[in-house]
Structures are given as C-alpha cells and as structure tokens.
Amino acid sequence: MRQQRSAETRVKILEAALDLFRERGFPESTMREIAARSGVATGLAYYYFASKDAIVLEYYQRALEDLGPLLEPAQQHKKLEDRLNAILEAKFQYFEPNRRFLGALMSNAADPASPLSPFSEPSRPIREFDFAQFQRALDETGVSIPKDLAPHMAKILWMYQMGILLFWIYDRSEGQSRSRQLVKRSLGMVVLLLKLSNLPLLKPARKTVLDLVGILEG
Amino acid sequence: MRQQRSAETRVKILEAALDLFRERGFPESTMREIAARSGVATGLAYYYFASKDAIVLEYYQRALEDLGPLLEPAQQHKKLEDRLNAILEAKFQYFEPNRRFLGALMSNAADPASPLSPFSEPSRPIREFDFAQFQRALDETGVSIPKDLAPHMAKILWMYQMGILLFWIYDRSEGQSRSRQLVKRSLGMVVLLLKLSNLPLLKPARKTVLDLVGILEG
DNA sequence: TACTGTTTTTGAACACGTTCAACTGAACAT
DNA sequence: ATGTTCAGTTGAACGTGTTCAAAAACAGTA
Numbered sequence: 001m002r003q004q005r006s007a008e009t010r011v012k013i014l015e016a017a018l019d020l021f022r023e024r025g026f027p028e029s030t031m032r033e034i035a036a037r038s039g040v041a042t043g044l045a046y047y048y049f050a051s052k053d054a055i056v057l058e059y060y061q062r063a064l065e066d067l068g069p070l071l072e073p074a075q076q077h078k079k080l081e082d083r084l085n086a087i088l089e090a091k092f093q094y095f096e097p098n099r100r101f102l103g104a105l106m107s108n109a110a111d112p113a114s115p116l117s118p119f120s121e122p123s124r125p126i127r128e129f130d131f132a133q134f135q136r137a138l139d140e141t142g143v144s145i146p147k148d149l150a151p152h153m154a155k156i157l158w159m160y161q162m163g164i165l166l167f168w169i170y171d172r173s174e175g176q177s178r179s180r181q182l183v184k185r186s187l188g189m190v191v192l193l194l195k196l197s198n199l200p201l202l203k204p205a206r207k208t209v210l211d212l213v214g215i216l217e218g
Numbered sequence: 219m220r221q222q223r224s225a226e227t228r229v230k231i232l233e234a235a236l237d238l239f240r241e242r243g244f245p246e247s248t249m250r251e252i253a254a255r256s257g258v259a260t261g262l263a264y265y266y267f268a269s270k271d272a273i274v275l276e277y278y279q280r281a282l283e284d285l286g287p288l289l290e291p292a293q294q295h296k297k298l299e300d301r302l303n304a305i306l307e308a309k310f311q312y313f314e315p316n317r318r319f320l321g322a323l324m325s326n327a328a329d330p331a332s333p334l335s336p337f338s339e340p341s342r343p344i345r346e347f348d349f350a351q352f353q354r355a356l357d358e359t360g361v362s363i364p365k366d367l368a369p370h371m372a373k374i375l376w377m378y379q380m381g382i383l384l385f386w387i388y389d390r391s392e393g394q395s396r397s398r399q400l401v402k403r404s405l406g407m408v409v410l411l412l413k414l415s416n417l418p419l420l421k422p423a424r425k426t427v428l429d430l431v432g433i434l435e436g
Numbered sequence: 437t438a439c440t441g442t443t444t445t446t447g448a449a450c451a452c453g454t455t456c457a458a459c460t461g462a463a464c465a466t
Numbered sequence: 467a468t469g470t471t472c473a474g475t476t477g478a479a480c481g482t483g484t485t486c487a488a489a490a491a492c493a494g495t496a
Contacts, residue, residue: 002462002473009474031453041476046454103329110324110384166328167434182433189426208407215400218391220443220492227444249483259446264484438496445490452482459476466469 010048013038017045017055021101026056053116056104061126067094071133080141081191084157087133088164088183092176099176103169118162131158146197149206152213153194160190228266231256235263235273236316244274244319271334274322279344285312289351298359299409302375305351306382306401310394317394321387336380349376362416367424370431371412378408 016037020029031052035042049055067090074086095102108114115122135154138145145153164186168179197206234255238247249270253260267273285308292304313320326332333340353372356363363371382404386397415424 006474030451032451042453043455043477044475047474052453106328107326109328111321111388113388170329170331173436178433178436182430185426185429185433189423205407208403211403212400215396215403216385218396223492224444248481250481260483261447261485262445265444270483440495441493443490443492446488448486448488450483450485452484453480454482455480456478457476458478460474462471462473464469464471466467 009038009040009044013040013045013048014055014058018059018098021056021104022098026101026104053104053107056101057116057123059098060102060105063094064126064129067091070094075133075136075140078141080137080143080194081187083137083141084134084191085183085187087137088161088187091161091165092168092179099169106166106169109166127158130161131155134158134161143194144198145194146203146206148210149197152210156213157190160186227256227258227262231258231263231266232273232276236277239274239319239322240316244322271322271325274319275334275341277316278320278323281312282344282347285309288312293351293354293358296359298355298361298412299405301355301359302409303401303405305355306379306405309379309383310386310397317387324384324387327384345376348379349373352376352379361412363412364415364421364424366428367415370428374431375408378404 013034017029017034020034020037023029031045032042034055035045038045049058071087071090074083074090077083077086105116105118107116109117109119111117112119114120117123118127131154134157138153138157164179164183167182168176171179173179196202231252235247235252238252238255241247249263250260252273253263256263267276289305289308292301292308295301295304323334323336325334327335327337329335330337332338335341336345349372352375356371356375382397382401385400386394389397391397414420
C-alpha cells in the first residue's frame, strides 16, 4: 500500500512536469511550479528525482521502452534502407509532441562526463536498449557485412541516428521537413557505403574507419 | 580618459575571470568571486559582460585574433594535409592551458539559437574569421576542387575542425594523445576524399554531399 | 565654483535549482 | 493501546546567475 501511493506520487510529479515542459518549454518551467501543480512541496520532487534534468532523462527512458512495440511494424521491412527509414519516422512521430523540450537532453550532449549525455555511463542501459533495434535490423535484413566491421555496425548506425535526431530537435522548418529531406538524402548514402564496404579493394579504407571508431570509443 | 579607465576595468574583470576558470574550472567559479578578485562589485561584471558565458565567448574571440599571426608558420606548408595538421596542432597548443573551461562554449553547442553555439548568429564574425584560414590553405596549396564543391569546401573543413576540437576538449587521455591519433587517422582520409572528388565518376556522390550541406545550412 | 547630463559603480533583491533538518503518519511490534 | 520505526513529506534556507534602482564619479558648460 505504501509503495502504491509512493509510485502514484512519483508519476503525478512526472506528468505534471512533462505537461509544463510541453506548455512552456523546459527552461521556463520551474521546480516550484512542477511541485505546485502536483500538489506537493518543492522538496518532494527531489525525493523522487535527483534533478530537473533527471525528469527528462526518465521520460526518455520510458519513451524508448514504449517505443519497442511501436517499432514492430518498422521491423517488418525486407530492405535495410526501408527499415531504417521506418525506424526514424516512427521516432519522429512518437517524440513529436515533446520535440521542444527534448533539447534539454542535448544541453551537455558532448560531455561524456555529464549524466545527461547520450554517451555517459548512466545512460548506458538506455543506449544499449536502443542499439538492439539496429542490431536486429542488420541481422534480419541479412545484409552482408565484413567480419571486421560487423561488431561495430549497430553502434555506427546508432550514432547516425543520434545525429539525425539532434538535427530534428532543433529543426525549425514546417513539420520538420528538412529533417525528412536529410534522412532521404543521407540514408541512401549510408546503406550504399555499407554495401561498398564489402569490396576487397576497400579493405584499407575499412581499416581506417575501424581505427577511428576505436579512438572515439577510447 | 573615461574610456581608458573603463577599458582597463573591463580587462581586469576578464582576466580575473579567466584566472579563476583556469584554477577552479568554469562551473566552480562564481560571478561574486570574479568580481571580488577584480576588486569591484558583483553587478559591475554584468555592466561589462552580458553573462558568465559571454566572458568565455569573448576570450574565444580574442584568442582567435591572437591566433592569426601564430598560424603564419603553419600556413607555409606546401601540402594541404601538412597545413591542416599544423593549423590543428597550433590550436591545440595555444588553447591547451584553457582546455578545461572551453567546454563551457560547448554547453549548448548544438542549439543554433543559443548565443554560445558555434553556429549561432552572434558568433558569425568569429566563425567567418576562422573560415578564412581554411580558405587560404585551400587557395595557396592549389589543390584542385570541383567547381560545384569549391564554395563550400572551407566550411566543410571548418566543421571537421570543430569536430576535432570538440573531441579534444573532452579528451581525458594523457596529453590528449587520442586527439592527435584522431587527427593522424582522419586527416589523410579527408584529404584523400577531397582529391577523389575530382573523378568524374563521383559526380553523383558530390551532388549528394552538396545537397546535404544545403539542408544542414537551411 | 556650481549645475547638468552621462558613464560607471554599488549592493541589495529576485528567481532559480537544490539541500536539509524537522515533522507526519501508516505499518508493525510489544 | 502504546511505542517504535522509517518512507514520505514539508518548507525554509543556501548559493547561484542575473537585474535594477540608486549612488558616485566624471566631463563639460556656465
């Protein structure tokens, strides 16, 4: 009974926060307002969430879980390009109502020491959950990938996705049409490169890319 | 005389700030401390600088100006690859003492609406000042660039540089050796691609890249 | 010198994210 | 029933970046 009530309070705060973020934007929403709208004291928000940022992080985590089933139709396409396109489109649509405040997740995106960064240790579970979608797309479409590249390919696609999402978040064009164009133009290239990478002639190039990935990961 | 004193106060505050940033780091330094160390009241720092961030931005601006002459030796190399390498190396060395707090400039790097972002309107002069170095390197090394690509090439190299600097800023390896490795491995590839781009066979690929650049710029 | 207008300087005040010592009350033990 | 415990909850307080009305210093003019 105790846990029940506690869990309810938690989501009450979470949802009040997300409502406010959607209405006013992330920086414009204060913790005091969030608490007030949830009918609790300011401090209680901090009992349930480590920080204001952590609320967004938790939203993002839950969102990815929700997204699992929603991506099922996307994962039915036979061609890798179509799958990736469908995955990206599904994410665009799912996140659209909250696009504005998702930028909060990118505030310190580049700093791997910041807990909010997609590359940080705390967000590892979320990240790996997301990897799995791309791994599955690669496995099930049966594209042939050189042995040396194979273990890193899902990660590379994930990075590509993060770049696209980053652009999408700050995309001011009507209906984020520019992001769609970006996907249209770049996705073909990514898949083409992946196919070309099988050519024996390109082994040295592959080696270079692998070295780069190695350095970037540390 | 009035202006003289005023200008002196300004640099007094700027230097006290930079000292503190170097000693304690950017987030750990408070505006009150900066003012105290400069021997002025808290509010005065805001008379001269719009915000705490703006102090870093001003430092970066002045730094790029200082850097002009320092890049002269780098701009003597005959081969493009050597020049770019020397330019990057010079920046590494120049910024090294302040590497830690330059991350403040990247806090909202991705958001073009944030004044601090390298892509923002307020930082346009700084950015274009920086472009010029790359344009010069391209011009003076006489690499042949396809007509359609030529107007964008300096910008593309600048973006490459920003990526490298971003990595360098957060590079925790001893003496930022990993950043050096990254340059070593990636620079050759960049220059190779630039040379390959002249092949008539690759005209469609070039078209795609140009489309991408167009979309990214808006 | 005294008056006027402008630039510089002050420090208190504001709103924010966050912390914390104290309080409440339901669950359980005696 | 009474006492004990502790997750849940409170709101004042802290330190921060930033703003602002007022004071002070200055330059020019009479």
